Amino acid sequence: MRILVVGGGTAGTIVANNLARRLSAETRAGKVRITMLSASDRHMYQPGLLYVAFGHMTPDQLYRDQASLLEPNIEFHVDPVKQFSLDKNQVRTESGKVHDYDILVIATGSRMVPEETPGLTEGAEFFYTEASAVKMFKRLREFNGGRVAVAVGVPHKCPIAPVEVMFMLHDYFKARGIRDKVQLNYYYPIGRIHTIENVAKWATPEFARIGVETETLFNIKEVDVKNKILKSEEDTQVEYDLLIVIPQHRGMEVLERDNLGEGGWIPTDRFSLAMKGRDNVYVVGDTTNLPVSKTGSAAHFQAETLAENIASIVKIGAPVRDYDGKVYCFIEAGHDRATYAMFNYQNPPDLKPPSKPMHWFKLSYNQMYWTSVRGLL
Amino acid sequence: MNTQTETSPAPSINEGDLQRLVEFAQLVTSAQDALSDDMVNRLASALSEGITLLDRLTRNEGFTHLLRELDRVENQRFLICMSNAFTAASRELATAPPSTGGIGGLLKLMSDPGTQEGLRLLAFVGARMSNSLREVHRRGL
Numbered sequence: 001m002r003i004l005v006v007g008g009g010t011a012g013t014i015v016a017n018n019l020a021r022r023l024s025a026e027t028r029a030g031k032v033r034i035t036m037l038s039a040s041d042r043h044m045y046q047p048g049l050l051y052v053a054f055g056h057m058t059p060d061q062l063y064r065d066q067a068s069l070l071e072p073n074i075e076f077h078v079d080p081v082k083q084f085s086l087d088k089n090q091v092r093t094e095s096g097k098v099h100d101y102d103i104l105v106i107a108t109g110s111r112m113v114p115e116e117t118p119g120l121t122e123g124a125e126f127f128y129t130e131a132s133a134v135k136m137f138k139r140l141r142e143f144n145g146g147r148v149a150v151a152v153g154v155p156h157k158c159p160i161a162p163v164e165v166m167f168m169l170h171d172y173f174k175a176r177g178i179r180d181k182v183q184l185n186y187y188y189p190i191g192r193i194h195t196i197e198n199v200a201k202w203a204t205p206e207f208a209r210i211g212v213e214t215e216t217l218f219n220i221k222e223v224d225v226k227n228k229i230l231k232s233e234e235d236t237q238v239e240y241d242l243l244i245v246i247p248q249h250r251g252m253e254v255l256e257r258d259n260l261g262e263g264g265w266i267p268t269d270r271f272s273l274a275m276k277g278r279d280n281v282y283v284v285g286d287t288t289n290l291p292v293s294k295t296g297s298a299a300h301f302q303a304e305t306l307a308e309n310i311a312s313i314v315k316i317g318a319p320v321r322d323y324d325g326k327v328y329c330f331i332e333a334g335h336d337r338a339t340y341a342m343f344n345y346q347n348p349p350d351l352k353p354p355s356k357p358m359h360w361f362k363l364s365y366n367q368m369y370w371t372s373v374r375g376l377l
Numbered sequence: 378m379n380t381q382t383e384t385s386p387a388p389s390i391n392e393g394d395l396q397r398l399v400e401f402a403q404l405v406t407s408a409q410d411a412l413s414d415d416m417v418n419r420l421a422s423a424l425s426e427g428i429t430l431l432d433r434l435t436r437n438e439g440f441t442h443l444l445r446e447l448d449r450v451e452n453q454r455f456l457i458c459m460s461n462a463f464t465a466a467s468r469e470l471a472t473a474p475p476s477t478g479g480i481g482g483l484l485k486l487m488s489d490p491g492t493q494e495g496l497r498l499l500a501f502v503g504a505r506m507s508n509s510l511r512e513v514h515r516r517g518l
Contacts (some may be wrong), residue, residue, distance in 0.1 A: 363417045
């Protein structure tokens with residue numbers, strides 16, 4: 001049995017490690033082969049980018065060698081996939097090598113696409129890549145007052161990020177002693193300030209408390225970089241001195257090119273995580289089109305379910321579990337406090353009051369992440 | 378039919394209990410005040426690496442076998458003797474004059490009963506290890 005995992009991010013790494021642990025006897029006996037193809041030899045802790053943007057972490061703290069995170073019975077290649085040939089049970093990589101598989105796991109993640117909005121790349125700050133997070137940090141340090149506009153594109157990775165960034169901006173400017181010179185404005189594309197209703201209910205008074213002005217039904221159309229004006233699809237516009245944008249995301253280009261899913265999001269069964277119309281292809285993490293957050297915790301819970309199912313398919317010929325839509329998101333709420341949102345397909349989140357121990361739990365998780373991707377937690 | 382309603386006794390909180398609760402709350406508050414974000418980061422990092430190391434060690438067949446062998450008293454004595462030998466050899470080497478080299482020096486060393494005992498021990502270990510390695514490869518482990 002040849003199991004091929006494409007993608008070495010959170011979801012792919014947890015699937016591969018979990019499988020390697022569950023199928024260690026089978027891999028030793030040569031009955032199962034687990035192969036991972038990744039675009040990089042390094043693994044990044046992506047939630048740490050927000051901390052980099054505010055100077056709480058440096059980029060080197062976000063990385064580990066991918067090979068060091070993988071179980072020894074996983075064959076690992078830094079060789080991204082160039083073409084998926086699902087009818088032939090094959091993928092072709094950038095190096096020209098062809099990998100055959102019996103079971104394929106697609107975990108290629110997502111990418112921000114600010115270049116699709118006129119003026120956004122030149123006019124706005126982001127924190128979804130190492131370079132953009134460092135640039136945003138430098139820009140924040142230079143900023144001495146004025147209007148900071150934070151706008152949100154959809155869909156995007158980490159749904160809580162827009163809320164967290166507001167609290168962090170408030171704390172950052174307060175620590176620098178210039179909070180009274182900064183006006184914080186928040187623009188969100190739907191009719192409330194967050195897509196998850198209970199998060200919106202919780203954040204509304206919290207935003208009011210720290211003096212954040214909000215505007216909803218604001219979908220980013222373009223940025224007039226020269227005049228520092230952000231325009232919306234709803235024909236409204238705002239002037240800014242510093243623009244921070246959570247940009248729209250897409251799945252990987254290769255998936256769009258091979259027509260695996262519109263926008264690079266693959267149609268996925270919400271319970272089995274199988275690609276719709278395929279019995280031996282599974283999708284996890286940001287790459288799915290599931291109605292759950294594109295976040296590390298969703299990737300984690302999906303990966304655990306999928307690994308258990310693939311292992312049981314190998315051992316008894318049938319899967320044993322369904323993914324229930326579970327997501328767990330920490331929410332940094334400023335003043336060294338944090339809370340969390342946990343929800344699934346059936347139950348909405350019920351946010352608790354923020355506390356310092358929860359903030360420490362979040363900080364601890366930043367370190368414990370490596371234990372998590374190794375398949376231990 | 379039992380119509381009696383079972384009632385649990387009302388919890389009694391005496392002053393001593395309350396005092397202990399207050400003291401516990403003070404302890405937690407004090408720990409919160411004493412800890413910083415950096416400390417939490419370092420503790421979590423050490424814990425994370427520690428758990429990873431423990432996981433690797435407990436799933437390492439060679440290491441667990443070694444631990445099982447170390448449970449035998451004779452192997453523990455062997456370890457004690459080995460560490461004593463390292464200490465003594467280190468001290469002896471520090472005061473010994475440098476080797477003069479040549480066949481003569483080698484013959485002198487080889488004729489020493491202690492050296493011969495040592496070589497015999499190494500030969501015993503080498504022979505057993507060689508057999509063991511051959512067996513492991515034969516069984517494809």
